[in-house]
Amino acid sequence: MIQLEGITKSFGSLQVLKGIDLTINKGEVVSIVGPSGAGKTTLLQIMGTLDKPDAGRIVLNHVEVNRLKDKELAAFRNKEIGFVFQFHQLLPEFTALENVMIPALINGTSGRNARKEAEEMLAFLGLAERASHKPAELSGGEKQRVAVARALINHPSVILADEPSGSLDTQNKEELHRLFFELREKLGQTFVIVTHDETLASQTDRTIHLIDGRINGESTHPF
Numbered sequence: 001m002i003q004l005e006g007i008t009k010s011f012g013s014l015q016v017l018k019g020i021d022l023t024i025n026k027g028e029v030v031s032i033v034g035p036s037g038a039g040k041t042t043l044l045q046i047m048g049t050l051d052k053p054d055a056g057r058i059v060l061n062h063v064e065v066n067r068l069k070d071k072e073l074a075a076f077r078n079k080e081i082g083f084v085f086q087f088h089q090l091l092p093e094f095t096a097l098e099n100v101m102i103p104a105l106i107n108g109t110s111g112r113n114a115r116k117e118a119e120e121m122l123a124f125l126g127l128a129e130r131a132s133h134k135p136a137e138l139s140g141g142e143k144q145r146v147a148v149a150r151a152l153i154n155h156p157s158v159i160l161a162d163e164p165s166g167s168l169d170t171q172n173k174e175e176l177h178r179l180f181f182e183l184r185e186k187l188g189q190t191f192v193i194v195t196h197d198e199t200l201a202s203q204t205d206r207t208i209h210l211i212d213g214r215i216n217g218e219s220t221h222p223f
Helices: 040-047 070-080 096-106 111-124 140-152 170-187 198-203
Strands: 002-011 014-024 029-033 055-060 081-084 158-162 190-194 206-211 214-220
Touching: 002 040, 014 040, 014 214, 029 040, 029 170, 029 198, 040 055, 040 158, 040 190, 070 081, 081 140, 096 111, 096 140, 111 140, 140 158, 140 170, 158 170, 170 190, 170 198
Parallel strands: 029 190, 029 206, 081 158, 158 190
Antiparallel strands: 002 014, 002 055, 206 214
């Protein structure tokens, strides 16, 4: 599903990733944990093709993404990878429905079909009545569920989430965590989640421990 081989990354003289080898299987929910500065977000951005490694190989859904040209890479990213960020990154001037539609429109879906898909996705996530509201009119938990709907609209191979519940209160945090596992059960969705939340990490199938730019073991959580 996702295979990283020998991934390194430096910013100036600071080497942030020091040879990462990691495989994520289809349908897994995997968390990445570690102290601040360990390279977690950098690794997620490279996995999501938002940044390029200095060395190494990235294979996602049988495609070696390192070999794609910029335009091909942008199209691949839009279709195959969904992103959920800590602060939702919704566009404030657009409604929830319009925010969810944007990746589908970029992917070449007609406006009519994009609207239909977005409406179905919002309804699936319990947000049908909030579709016409702009982000400023939504609660923190609602904004993150809209962000999840946007991430799912193109039916991507994987959802990459960077501290997705970091800005939420306890109740909304727990609801978002439950949602991830419901999506895995109902859609077979693969998740890779960078988190400091020990409760969320303990619920995932595997936890990858990243320290000083290297993988320092992993924990499995059989249920």
